[in-house]
Amino acid sequence: MPIRVLLADNSELMRKVIAGLLRDDPEIEVVAECVNFAQTVERASKLRPQVIILDVHMGDERAVTPSHLNFGLLGSQLLAISLWKDDETKAIAEKFGAATLLDKANLVTALIPAIKHYAGGSKRIPRSD
Helix, strand or coil, X not given: CCEEEEEECCCHHHHHHHHHHHHCCCCEEEEEEECCHHHHHHHHHHHCCCEEEEECCCCCCCCCCHHHHHHHCCCCEEEEEXXXXXXXXXXXXXXXXXXXXEEHHHHHHHHHHXXXXXXXXXCXXXXXX
């Protein structure tokens, strides 16, 4: 049975690139694509994916509290993604309970291994800063 993944990024281009990457792996199934935090919480609570790939800068991050996000994502491993690796971005990822923060520039090599690692139940992975 494939790993069920929900993809959340406000950039249509980035969603298409990531979905294309994941489509090539038979062990991964993208069950939904979301454009903001509110939609992510709503779809995740219904679909219950094993892994959520979440851009931490989608524009409505201040409208969703960590407890709201954590409730909606209950049972899913959260992989935060961003172009920025500054302290503020790391703090946002931690606030939302992300297992790791992946650099968008390295997703081609880092994303699929991270998905498989976290879908297997691991809680933390060494960062490749």
